[in-house]
Amino acid sequence: MFGPYVVPGFPEEGALDVVLADNPSGSMWLEREADVSRYQDLFDAARTSALSPAESRAVIHRRAEEHQA
Template sequence: MEMEDIYDSIRTFQAQLVPGLLQTPKYGRAVTVASRAWQTAEEIEQFIQVRLARQERLTGEGQLELWAVLAEGVLRQRVGGPTVMRDQLEHLATMAEQPNITVQVLPFSRGAHSGMFGPYLLMSFPQVSAQDLVLTETPTGNIWTEGESEVVAYRGLFDDARASALPPKESLTLIRRIAKEHRP
């Protein structure tokens, strides 16, 4: 059983790239190739197919709630070239219109913020008694955090990030505007 099968919401802060659950195949492929974590075309393709299968939790039965706060650099980093980036941002905007998905952008103009130390995913489970988990992805593997005090600290970091970010509608406008800037 995959983790996606048991948790019901994710809150994530991303400083450098679009969250995997919102990536297009071409964007995901460009990120995967650049990471050097996968060596062969077969390994890369397998990773992309697993990612696409996981994305079904956003649209299928028992939809996952996703709240993503993205640093503005995520929208401006040209991953895969201008066409790939434009298509990715258009996809991000489309997904952000879904009722179970919230996307906010933390603009450069906000200055220093609590998310500057790196990205993370905060996962919640439907059982009231279940403790949230935090996932930090690194180039050499994943770090899981489940201690109550650490999880509470990450909740606070996420609340700070979303309070500093643009509201969802303004974020959507910015995403669409930057998508137009990524013309080949």
């Protein structure tokens, strides 16, 4: 099950990437490269399919007009 997560970046040379993942049972730190890569891939897929700011505004505006009608 996926919930909110963050992949904090650490500027120090040699610092490992990690994931802090939250779920209904609590939070967990993931340090394995395969786990971190999986979450980075999820974020990249979400970013790729996201609307642009202009497209987002248009959708919100359209939905607001539909709601008021």
